[in-house]
Amino acid sequence: MRHIVSILLENESGALSRVSGLFSARGYNIESLTVAPTEDASLSRMTIVTTGSDDVIEQITKQLNKLVDVVKVVDLSEAPHIERELMLIKVRATGKDREEMKRMADIFRGRIIDVTESTYTIELTGSGDKLDAFIEALDRAAILETVRTGASGIARGERVLKV
Amino acid sequence: MPSAARLTKVGADRNLHSFRQIFNHFAKPEQRELGMEITGAEIVVKCLQAEGVEYVFGYPGGAVLFIYDELFKQDKIKHVLVRHEQGAAHAADGYSRSSQKTGVCLVTSGPGVTNAVTGIATAYMDSIPMVVLTGQVPTPAIGQDAFQEVDAVGITRPCVKHNFLVKDVKDLAPTIKKAFFLARSGRPGPVLVDIPKDVTTAKCEFLYPDVVPMRSYNPVTKGHPGQVKKAAQLLMEAQRPMIYAGGGVVLADAAAGLVRLAKLVGFPVTNTLMGLGAYPGTDAQFLGMLGMHGTYEANMAMQHCDVLLAVGARFDDRVIGNPAHFGSVPRKIIHVDIDPSSISKRVKVDVPIVGNVADVLDELIRQLEPLVSRIDQKALKSWWAQIELWKARDCLRYDRASPIIKPQFVIEKLYEVTKGDAFVTSDVGQHQMWAAQFYKFAKPRRWINSGGLGTMGFGLPAAMGVQLANPGATVVCVTGEASFMMCTQELSTCRQYRLPIKIVNLNNRYMGMVRQWQQFFHGNRYSESYMDALPDFVKLAEAYGHIGMRIEKPAEVEPALREAFKRTDDLVLLDFLTDQTENVYPMVPGGKGMSEMILAEEL
Numbered sequence: 234m235r236h237i238v239s240i241l242l243e244n245e246s247g248a249l250s251r252v253s254g255l256f257s258a259r260g261y262n263i264e265s266l267t268v269a270p271t272e273d274a275s276l277s278r279m280t281i282v283t284t285g286s287d288d289v290i291e292q293i294t295k296q297l298n299k300l301v302d303v304v305k306v307v308d309l310s311e312a313p314h315i316e317r318e319l320m321l322i323k324v325r326a327t328g329k330d331r332e333e334m335k336r337m338a339d340i341f342r343g344r345i346i347d348v349t350e351s352t353y354t355i356e357l358t359g360s361g362d363k364l365d366a367f368i369e370a371l372d373r374a375a376i377l378e379t380v381r382t383g384a385s386g387i388a389r390g391e392r393v394l395k396v
Numbered sequence: 397m398p399s400a401a402r403l404t405k406v407g408a409d410r411n412l413h414s415f416r417q418i419f420n421h422f423a424k425p426e427q428r429e430l431g432m433e434i435t436g437a438e439i440v441v442k443c444l445q446a447e448g449v450e451y452v453f454g455y456p457g458g459a460v461l462f463i464y465d466e467l468f469k470q471d472k473i474k475h476v477l478v479r480h481e482q483g484a485a486h487a488a489d490g491y492s493r494s495s496q497k498t499g500v501c502l503v504t505s506g507p508g509v510t511n512a513v514t515g516i517a518t519a520y521m522d523s524i525p526m527v528v529l530t531g532q533v534p535t536p537a538i539g540q541d542a543f544q545e546v547d548a549v550g551i552t553r554p555c556v557k558h559n560f561l562v563k564d565v566k567d568l569a570p571t572i573k574k575a576f577f578l579a580r581s582g583r584p585g586p587v588l589v590d591i592p593k594d595v596t597t598a599k600c601e602f603l604y605p606d607v608v609p610m611r612s613y614n615p616v617t618k619g620h621p622g623q624v625k626k627a628a629q630l631l632m633e634a635q636r637p638m639i640y641a642g643g644g645v646v647l648a649d650a651a652a653g654l655v656r657l658a659k660l661v662g663f664p665v666t667n668t669l670m671g672l673g674a675y676p677g678t679d680a681q682f683l684g685m686l687g688m689h690g691t692y693e694a695n696m697a698m699q700h701c702d703v704l705l706a707v708g709a710r711f712d713d714r715v716i717g718n719p720a721h722f723g724s725v726p727r728k729i730i731h732v733d734i735d736p737s738s739i740s741k742r743v744k745v746d747v748p749i750v751g752n753v754a755d756v757l758d759e760l761i762r763q764l765e766p767l768v769s770r771i772d773q774k775a776l777k778s779w780w781a782q783i784e785l786w787k788a789r790d791c792l793r794y795d796r797a798s799p800i801i802k803p804q805f806v807i808e809k810l811y812e813v814t815k816g817d818a819f820v821t822s823d824v825g826q827h828q829m830w831a832a833q834f835y836k837f838a839k840p841r842r843w844i845n846s847g848g849l850g851t852m853g854f855g856l857p858a859a860m861g862v863q864l865a866n867p868g869a870t871v872v873c874v875t876g877e878a879s880f881m882m883c884t885q886e887l888s889t890c891r892q893y894r895l896p897i898k899i900v901n902l903n904n905r906y907m908g909m910v911r912q913w914q915q916f917f918h919g920n921r922y923s924e925s926y927m928d929a930l931p932d933f934v935k936l937a938e939a940y941g942h943i944g945m946r947i948e949k950p951a952e953v954e955p956a957l958r959e960a961f962k963r964t965d966d967l968v969l970l971d972f973l974t975d976q977t978e979n980v981y982p983m984v985p986g987g988k989g990m991s992e993m994i995l996a997e998e999l
Contacts, residue, residue: 243612247549247561258554288740294735301558303579304612396611 265383453938459531485515490861506544511954521848582615643670644708677836721989824878853882
């Protein structure tokens, strides 16, 4: 099953490699991993999307907690939560396709953030599924380049992950 | 130290104005050097002194020269010069295992670190507290493929509890403090501190903190009282109870608690390879070691019990074999461990208790005391009767009339001659299993072996650490010729420091355990397991300035051992030419269940 795990860890050099090394050493999956410092610069917040049976997810959580640099771990999938991912996609936009591309971006509530005579760069935010759907909706030949951040997640309501 | 007299003196002394001066006045002398800048190398040595470190096991090299210079200038810390960095790590490890102290090793950058990795991983797998200080190329050279540069933090990351690269001399003392704290708290383990050469020459004030707060590291101690209560009730309902204790009991110094608990309830006890000595090997409630080469009675009781109390053990593959087979028999499991990730990792448990094993055992005993009258004595009696039947199989039987020396016989005689009171280190293989089966350890921290990683070459250097931690004690290294040759160079260290270790070499001219597996599972094809062109071990010992003895007949075994142990000041290498065909029984083949043992009689 797919899980989204949020980790608060010390913003130390090497902390990321401890986490990624743990996943590779123990054979856990990483579908995506995002990390950046929080409002407290001494802490980083990491979101990992992983898959595994309940036993595996339990081990992942425990093993993450065991890392000395890790302050807190939460499996966001256990409760209502919000996930967002950002995608930048560069598409061919010439002739009649140019108007079509603009319409498509509007439908998906994307924004065109860079324009040339023959291309658009579109910024799109949403769940991973929505980004997938956008890609599906486009003519493959029109896609020049995509870059996705992987999911970031946060719990709904009053629940917070904080020191 | 700040006594009343001292306080008056401070108050009276007008010259003491600043906090710094007052601190300097009060702090233990080894913990402060404020108002004065000293080098990183001095700081390293002062930190070790403040930790009360007696011995540093190490090997000098370019990146650590300034640290070695500071070691030279003082005499509180004694340095033990090994002959290979692997030996330094094993010696520090053996020092930790056989005492309640933290072993320290110091090696240079590059090959110094990579040579030590086997020893670090050995300590990591067995949760042994150890602090490893490694030199590193100067910070501006890091990442430039400099001479003797390796990414020490990267290389060792998967085999340490934690590691640090110190980039600023101001971080040096707090980092070393953290290293010692991390190494011995919670689930212990090796911690590495990588120190670039320029950090050892940079200067700052020295203050060794008493505590280093770490918001991300708060190991539990006390177990949850509600869980302990559940455990107590479950134990009282047992018809066929069993206590399974591992290395965690030794590490937590909880052996006394384990004995009290077992005596209170009268349940059978088994120890893992790492747990030997946690429960006295001669006690009537002890069923011997369990696992791949465990006794028939221990494995059968483990498999068929209905309530299992697992303490400081982790149900690893060499213990329970196939987890599905183990799980096919219904039983309730209580699992006490300091590390939550050890619980429900390989086997689902019913009552997990996360906590320090010693504290949890004390609490469990307290809760059990008023309940013991509820034990179903009739059921327990018939359970013991069943166990006696299993014991009657006499699974450790071997041919005592053999004209060739049987390795088991050597260990039995070793036990007799040392009166069961020696510190015994071992290497890895058949000899290790025979030592574990036939030497009945009465006390914890007496059996020193590489259980998790299975490191051949561990025995001799570990014995050096053991001997230094326990001066005057009898220290034996039980080894085989193949393992022994992996770290033979340390015979030279033993000579330099006059370490009177007794080496029992069970020499069967084979990598015995490899040969055994090849016999059982590879159609007797002994691929590369025969050791041709072995040295003359007697001459080898003599070459290093020690005494060597060769023993070829069973009748010579005991006299030779007596002769060797009489020489309390000398290292004696006893080369026993043992039966080449002997196998370790019982044996649970890989992937099988723990009750599916091959016994000697079946072949």
